Amino acid sequence: MMNFRPDQIAEELYDFNRKLGSGLQSMSEVGEISTGVTPYDVVYEEDNLRLVRYKADEGTKQNKVPMLIVYALVNRPYMADIQENRSTVKGLLDSGQDVYLIDWGFPDRCDRFLTLDDYINGYINRCVDVIRKESGQDAINLLGICQGGAFSLCYSAMHPHKVKNLVTMVTPVDFKTEDNMLSKWVQDVDIDLCVDTLGNIPGDMLNLTFLQLKPYQLTGQKYLSLVDILDNPSALKNFLRMEKWVFDSPDQAGEAYRQFVKDFFQHNKLVEGGLKIGDHEVDLKNTTMPILNVYADQDHLVPPDASKALAKLTGSKDYTEFNFAGGHIGIYVSGKAQKTVPPTIGEWLDKRS
Numbered sequence: 001m002m003n004f005r006p007d008q009i010a011e012e013l014y015d016f017n018r019k020l021g022s023g024l025q026s027m028s029e030v031g032e033i034s035t036g037v038t039p040y041d042v043v044y045e046e047d048n049l050r051l052v053r054y055k056a057d058e059g060t061k062q063n064k065v066p067m068l069i070v071y072a073l074v075n076r077p078y079m080a081d082i083q084e085n086r087s088t089v090k091g092l093l094d095s096g097q098d099v100y101l102i103d104w105g106f107p108d109r110c111d112r113f114l115t116l117d118d119y120i121n122g123y124i125n126r127c128v129d130v131i132r133k134e135s136g137q138d139a140i141n142l143l144g145i146c147q148g149g150a151f152s153l154c155y156s157a158m159h160p161h162k163v164k165n166l167v168t169m170v171t172p173v174d175f176k177t178e179d180n181m182l183s184k185w186v187q188d189v190d191i192d193l194c195v196d197t198l199g200n201i202p203g204d205m206l207n208l209t210f211l212q213l214k215p216y217q218l219t220g221q222k223y224l225s226l227v228d229i230l231d232n233p234s235a236l237k238n239f240l241r242m243e244k245w246v247f248d249s250p251d252q253a254g255e256a257y258r259q260f261v262k263d264f265f266q267h268n269k270l271v272e273g274g275l276k277i278g279d280h281e282v283d284l285k286n287t288t289m290p291i292l293n294v295y296a297d298q299d300h301l302v303p304p305d306a307s308k309a310l311a312k313l314t315g316s317k318d319y320t321e322f323n324f325a326g327g328h329i330g331i332y333v334s335g336k337a338q339k340t341v342p343p344t345i346g347e348w349l350d351k352r353s
Contacts, residue, residue: 019230026233033237033244036078038089040101044130048105051127054081056093063346065164065353066098066135070124070155072147073256074206076248077103079332080145082241086333088342095346097141100131102148107253112199114253116260117278120155128155128162139164139289141349146170146302146328150264153310154277157286165352166287167345169294170328172302173284174309176268181213182301183265191261195254203249211246213300242333271309284310290318292348294341299328320348 044051056062069089071077080101081089092099102124107114131140142163144152149171156163175183194201211218229235269275275282291314295307304323311319322344324331331337 016227019227026230026236029233030237030240033240035076035244035248036081037084038081038087038093043100043134044127046123046126048107048111049123050103050105051130052101052103054089054093054099054101060093061096062098063096063350063353065137065141065349066100066131067092067141067143067349068128068131069099069101070142070144070148070152071102071104072145073104073119073250073252074147076245076250077101079245079329082245082333083238086335086338088332091338091342092346095343096350097346098135102127104250106250107200109200111253113255115255119256120151121158121278121280124151124155125159132162141165141167143167143169143345144171146172147260150270153270153284153287154275154282156289157282157284158277158280160286160288163289165290165292165349167292167294167349168307168310170296170299170302170307170331171293172264172306173313174268174271174306175265177303177305179303180306185209186261186265189261191258191266195258199254201252201254201257203251206252207247207249210301271313284313285315288315288317290352291316292320292322292345294322294324294331294345296324296326296328296331298326301328
């Protein structure tokens with residue numbers, strides 16, 4: 001039996017209305033919502049792509065081997081640099097890394113027929129060559145995040161002489177683990193019909209799919225909880241930063257999307273074999289460089305077992321795993337992550353440079 005006291009109800013209603021009133025004032029003071037906070041220079045541009053190099057604080061000693069971050073195509077990369085005190089990029093700079101990142105931009109109708117070969121053996125390879133030339137290093141460090149980690153694994157298997165050390169973060173390798181809900185959903189989707197009908201795949205369609213993995217938490221609960229921070233301008237701005245990122249979803253180039261869903265999700269070729277990117281056969285046994293595999297033990301998009309499968313597939317004799325106690329987004333933005341993830345990556349790389 002539920003017991004509601006009139007004075008408690010009145011107090012809660014008063015507090016709720018007070019926060020709404022404060023929220024109106026807070027909203028008017030929020031200002032522009034940034035898309036990344038760390039200064040950078042654009043060092044290379046091609047089509048919609050930009051290669052950026054982040055600026056370290058003056059006097060910071062940097063690893064002589066530069067690092068390239070390869071982010072996923074399905075989201076914007078500023079999640080790795082979301083705010084001043086919650087930035088994976090800043091953490092890597094502070095740990096002494098010379099950090100570059102590929103900003104894929106927003107594909108348009110001209111990109112409809114871009115393939116995985118165009119992305120991996122084309123764009124990524126040319127960015128790697130730009131960095132190699134600029135740094136004078138024969139091989140660079142590669143950090144792949146989520147789908148970008150799968151791309152980085154493929155790239156490292158096809159061009160191992162250009163990758164000194166490989167770091168994968170929340171990266172799917174085995175796309176058919178029992179707890180992979182996203183994979184189960186996509187197994188029977190007619191991807192050919194989808195791409196042939198739509199051309200480029202709308203970012204909003206994919207974003208809605210991701211939100212439905214946790215429908216109550218991601219589409220209802222967070223907005224109810226928003227009321228509790230409306231009177232806190234700093235917390236409100238952080239919430240709006242995340243919301244901007246969530247709904248700032250690029251479309252996906254049709255042909256690349258077709259191949260990624262078929263070869264990775266539906267046929268699991270990174271595990272089963274038979275993956276071909278352009279003229280190259282992809283065999284993870286060719287990833288013989290040192291590898292650090294970072295995964296999140298509460299990840300609902302890339303379950304830990306999906307990432308840990310790499311241990312039995314790589315040809316590396318220097319393979320290390322790092323378990324972050326958090327989720328797919330928390331690994332970039334939580335306070336706990338800032339204290340552990342970038343420093344661990346930086347220390348691991350420094351020992352191998």
